[in-house]
Structures are given as structure tokens and as C-alpha cells.
Amino acid sequence: MDEVIYKARKFTLVRRAREVGGRIIWGEYLVHPGAVAVLALTGGKAVLVRQFRPALKSWTIEIPAGTLDGGESPEEAAVREMIEETGYKPLRLTPLLDFYPSPGISNELIRIFYADELEYVGIGRRDPGEIDMEVLLKEPGEVLRAIISGEVKDSKTIIAFLAAKEKGLL
Known part of the structure; x- marks a missing residue:
């Protein structure tokens, strides 16, 4: 009940x-309706975003991600979020893994995709709180070192990079 x-x-x-x-x-x-995230590579570099997170009162470095909109599939949401946040459209999405970020307090399920075929189409309409978001292109090894050093603390980004490395995608 x-x-x-x-x-x-x-x-x-x-x-x-x-x-x-x-x-x-x-x-x-x-x-929660669920969310998606995409570990995307272009030219051998990871596509990341630097954005301000009000709950933390600080900036984070993350893979592109967002909440599912009513009725859209995870794949549709992943493409939409990639365009909105980075301007890159994934031409192919491969499921990487699904996880519950906070199962003690939420039913949110995040589906992470991997994409290494992208087309730049220009940044889409971002949410008002994302206007100052910055797109970063970084070598995967640099991101993995930033994860291990504690510079990158975002769980979906950490999980995506470690899973992709384990699966031989990085």
C-alpha cells in the first residue's frame, strides 16, 4: 500500500x-521512472559532461545521462540525452549494464549503454539547469585514473568505465 x-x-x-x-x-x-546513461567514444575519446549538481553544491564530471520521459524507450531516451547534452547522436547503442543506484531509498533503475559510432548533430535543447554544462572529450585511461584518484565520484560514470574496461571495450 x-x-x-x-x-x-x-x-x-x-x-x-x-x-x-x-x-x-x-x-x-x-x-522513479528510470534513467539512462551512455558511455560514448568518438575518435577514441570518451564524451563526458561537466555540470553543476545543486544537491552537491559543486561540479561533477559524468557520462551523459537523464530520466526517461513518459512512454519513451531507454534507447530513445539515450539518443535524446546524448543530443541534448553533447550534440552527439549515437548511431548504435549496445547495452552495457543496468543498476540500482540507491536501492535502500529508491526504485530507480539506470540503464547504461555503450556507443562508439557517433554523429555530431549539434547540441539540442537542454534543461534550464544544464545551460552551463560543458562537453569534455577525454582519453579513457585519463578518466579511469580520475576515478581511482577520487576526482570522478559519479556512480554511473564509475560503473560504466569499470564495466567497459572489464568487457574489453576500453
């Missing part, structure tokens, strides 16, 4: 009951 506490643009906060050992236990959880 879910009780909606708050409905936001990208998620819903619900209060959910669950029976544990004969007792009803209540908890608060974020219900």
Missing part, C-alpha cells in the same frame, strides 16, 4: 507499508 507524500517532476515520494515478522513497518521511498 502506497501513500503519496509528494509528487515532483522526476520522482514521487511515497510512504509504503510492508509486513515484517507479523508487524507492519512503514518507510518512505522515491518512485
Whole structure:
């Protein structure tokens, strides 16, 4: 049984009951439509974004990503997000892996794709909070070193690079 506490643009906060050992236990959880991320390479370099994250009050370096819009497939969302954020359109997407970033508080599932065939089509219409986003092209080895040194802290980026390296894609 879910009780909606708050409905936001990208998620819903619900209060959910669950029976544990004969007792009803209540908890608060974020219900999320899901998200996508793309580890993309062009000319042997990784396509990343540097963006300000208000929750952290700081800038992060990440692979392009975003929330699924109503009714779109993960593949459609991945192409849309890549164009909006970087101007690159993936010509082929290969599923890399799916993961739950915060299963203790949210049902959000992030689907990560790999793309190494891109076409530059120009940056699309970004969300208002992404106007100052910067596109970065970096050698994969440089990104892996930044992950290990702690400079890159974004979980989807870390997971994508480590999985791609393990699968021999980098």
C-alpha cells in the first residue's frame, strides 16, 4: 500500500507499508521512472559532461545521462540525452549494464549503454539547469585514473568505465 507524500517532476515520494515478522513497518521511498546513461567514444575519446549538481553544491564530471520521459524507450531516451547534452547522436547503442543506484531509498533503475559510432548533430535543447554544462572529450585511461584518484565520484560514470574496461571495450 502506497501513500503519496509528494509528487515532483522526476520522482514521487511515497510512504509504503510492508509486513515484517507479523508487524507492519512503514518507510518512505522515491518512485522513479528510470534513467539512462551512455558511455560514448568518438575518435577514441570518451564524451563526458561537466555540470553543476545543486544537491552537491559543486561540479561533477559524468557520462551523459537523464530520466526517461513518459512512454519513451531507454534507447530513445539515450539518443535524446546524448543530443541534448553533447550534440552527439549515437548511431548504435549496445547495452552495457543496468543498476540500482540507491536501492535502500529508491526504485530507480539506470540503464547504461555503450556507443562508439557517433554523429555530431549539434547540441539540442537542454534543461534550464544544464545551460552551463560543458562537453569534455577525454582519453579513457585519463578518466579511469580520475576515478581511482577520487576526482570522478559519479556512480554511473564509475560503473560504466569499470564495466567497459572489464568487457574489453576500453
